[in-house]
Amino acid sequence: MRNPRFFLLLPLFAVLGGCQMVLLSPSGDVAVQQRNLMLASVALMLIVIIPVMALTVFFAWRYRASAKATYHPDWNHSLPLEVVIWSVPLLIIVVLGAMTWMGTHLLDPYRPLNRISASKPVATAKMGERTPAKQPLVIQVVALDWKWLFLYPGQGIASLNEVVAPVDQPIEFRITSSAVMNSLFIPALAGQIYAMPGMQTKLHAVINHAGEFEGFSANYSGAGFSDMRFRFRGVDDNAFGEWVQTASRNGGPLQREDYLVLERPSEREAVRHFRDVPADLFEAILNRCVDRAKLCMRDMMAMDARGGGGKEGIATVAALEYDKSVRRGGQPLPPRPFVLAIACTPSDVYGTAGARRSN
Structure with missing residues (x-):
């Protein structure tokens, strides 16, 4: 071996040998479909990348200074070349767009599964069957x-x-x-x-x-x-x-x-x-109300939907504390003044605003 420094790279290969390419070899059907979508996208993009890289090398070699290439000073257009240059990327974009649209809907995380694997659909209950389908x-x-x-x-x-x-x-x-x-x-x-x-x-x-x-x-x-x-x-x-x-x-x-x-x-x-x-x-x-002394978010939103708690609800709103600093090991926050607009009547609000304008 002329270059003994090559042996210094052997420990690196040993470390890389322990890597697991879990994203390319998943064990769940959803992850498999995502892997296939990723590989298909890469393959479509390589349709452009590989020819461009190959042509870069070819043109550098074909039109090098020592080459006897034919000189065409009046050449400026080629219809077949234009068709290839524009149609191939356009087709790739169309296919990628279709794949993205289908993948976005079929692989929606909120969408219930319709198959267990590529060859095994999800069992559904049929009329007259005593045994129901297996629930998620x-x-x-x-x-x-x-x-x-x-x-x-x-x-x-x-x-x-x-x-x-x-x-x-x-x-x-x-x-x-x-x-x-x-x-x-x-x-x-x-x-x-x-x-x-x-x-x-x-x-x-x-x-x-x-x-x-x-x-x-x-x-x-x-x-x-x-x-x-x-x-x-x-x-x-x-x-x-x-x-x-x-x-x-x-x-x-x-x-x-x-x-x-x-x-x-x-x-x-x-x-x-x-x-x-x-x-x-x-x-x-x-709803952030494990502590029974806290008002649940769903109840607060229901109160807001009905117009709020009015003046009688000020004490309830003032007692809300969602930072949980005390039970998370921190110090309690100092009280902060607040203004609850729903506790004011329109005349109070307009009267205050008018007094300020007059001053």
């Missing part, structure tokens, strides 16, 4: 600082930093956040979807192969962001039933008071399971 597994997701809480309302359990789902069963994720915006991302299963406080997003997906996969937050959310990871395990129906029974038997309770403690910021939390989960816990988290 509902998993409610709460992004905490800095951990993930997964609620299973149909099973009455919850898990921290672990998701378990049966293979070939549709999954419906209902996602929200407790404090700041996050992003749920399981590359082997489907694309990422944001988790936002006071809002609910959805993600429909399915896992087609048993195994253990990585999930994490794809949106920076503070100091513990790097360790905000969890495990996603695809198992068969029997293993899923055993996991549910184990969580119901060995897990700790997760009442509202327990959630308020769990909600406090922490890092590198171990996997934990919970039982006795209230059926309305996710709705309370979504």
Whole structure:
């Protein structure tokens, strides 16, 4: 070997050998369709890129200084060349546009699945059948600082930093956040979807192969962001039933008071399971009223839709505090003066404005 520095690159190849190209080899049908869309888009764009790169080399060689190329000083137009130059990119744009439109609708994360895999559609109930179709597994997701809480309302359990789902069963994720915006991302299963406080997003997906996969937050959310990871395990129906029974038997309770403690910021939390989960816990988290002393967002919006609480509702509005600084380990915020316009009559508002104009 003339250049011994080549051996210095061997450790680099050893490190790269441990990489997993999960995006190009996913285990869920939604992620597979997204992978195929990405590969098709790249292939279409290479139709232009490869000829351009090849022609760049060809023209550099063909019209080099030492070459005896034919000189055509009066040449300025070629109809076949113009047709190729304009038609090929136009066709590529049309095809890419059609693929984007179809992918946007067919792979909408809010859209229920219509297939388990390319050769297996979702089973639907038919007239006269006693056995109903298999319903999607509902998993409610709460992004905490800095951990993930997964609620299973149909099973009455919850898990921290672990998701378990049966293979070939549709999954419906209902996602929200407790404090700041996050992003749920399981590359082997489907694309990422944001988790936002006071809002609910959805993600429909399915896992087609048993195994253990990585999930994490794809949106920076503070100091513990790097360790905000969890495990996603695809198992068969029997293993899923055993996991549910184990969580119901060995897990700790997760009442509202327990959630308020769990909600406090922490890092590198171990996997934990919970039982006795209230059926309305996710709705309370979504409406930011796990603490029963707080007014739920849905109730506040209902009051606003009916014209507000009037003067009698000032005390209720003044007591609202959604920063949760105290139970999150911080200091209580100092009281701030506020003006509630709905408590003023039109004559009060106009009279004040008129007095100011007169002054």
